[in-house]
Amino acid sequence: MAATIEETFQRPVGQLLRGWRERRRLSQLELANRVEVSTRHVSFVETGRSKPSRDMVLRLAEHLDVPLRDRNQLLLAGGFAPIYSEASLHSPAMLAIRTTLRRLLEAHAPYPALVVDRWWNIVEANAGIAIFTAGVDEKLLQAPVNALRLTLHPDGLARRIGNLADVRAAVLTSLQRQVASTADPELQDLYDELREYAVHDQPAAPGPTDVVVPLELTHDGRELSLLTTIATFGTPLDVTVSELMIESFYPADDATAEYLRALS
Numbered sequence: 001m002a003a004t005i006e007e008t009f010q011r012p013v014g015q016l017l018r019g020w021r022e023r024r025r026l027s028q029l030e031l032a033n034r035v036e037v038s039t040r041h042v043s044f045v046e047t048g049r050s051k052p053s054r055d056m057v058l059r060l061a062e063h064l065d066v067p068l069r070d071r072n073q074l075l076l077a078g079g080f081a082p083i084y085s086e087a088s089l090h091s092p093a094m095l096a097i098r099t100t101l102r103r104l105l106e107a108h109a110p111y112p113a114l115v116v117d118r119w120w121n122i123v124e125a126n127a128g129i130a131i132f133t134a135g136v137d138e139k140l141l142q143a144p145v146n147a148l149r150l151t152l153h154p155d156g157l158a159r160r161i162g163n164l165a166d167v168r169a170a171v172l173t174s175l176q177r178q179v180a181s182t183a184d185p186e187l188q189d190l191y192d193e194l195r196e197y198a199v200h201d202q203p204a205a206p207g208p209t210d211v212v213v214p215l216e217l218t219h220d221g222r223e224l225s226l227l228t229t230i231a232t233f234g235t236p237l238d239v240t241v242s243e244l245m246i247e248s249f250y251p252a253d254d255a256t257a258e259y260l261r262a263l264s
Helices: 005-010 013-023 028-035 039-047 054-063 068-077 092-108 127-133 147-152 164-182 185-196 254-263
Strands: 113-116 122-125 215-219 222-231 245-251
Touching (some): 127 254
16 A cells, blocks of 8 residues: 555664665665665665665665655755745746746647646636547536546546447556556545446557557547647646646647637
């Protein structure tokens, strides 16, 4: 069972660092070479025989690709103050970020685009996502709206997805990787919930020319085909910004492109 945040704070920093190293499938020697310290020093840090400095905690976290939220937890466990802010997206400090996000979303119209947080809750979206929310159960549209739940819930988008088995498999595989990468208990709960929606259908075997899984969606009697990409901010210094993901949908064929332009 994943540790709670309270349990995480109670664990020594060395144990937490060892957990991240094992999660990244690195040996002590491999990590020591990356950080340019001795293997003995890494071992002493992990066992608590040596108390790491603030700089060492941050260096190890960087080379272990630890998310900013969890770097703050490592610092706290090591007896240091967190250094990464966690501002609300609606705070004055985030005005430039909000403005940038809205410009990106508006520029992507008439195609759907949305911004989600670490747990896949929608925080911003353009008008194009109306093709996803049409006809879904109202309870799924109550804030915070979770994009993955909206997609796979039987009362959500799932009943209009033609290749549901393929989409479900792709979503669950991606989310499982995210859970493994972050060890986030909320993401684990979301993964477990989404798995409960699964039926005993099998994804189709990819054809020789298949390179991505499209979203085959029925909207007002029309068959649409969409591709999706995920983008994040580079070099973030704030926890909230580091966890934002911009999901943009693109038409996979001319008919879908023409239909979405006509809707706008």
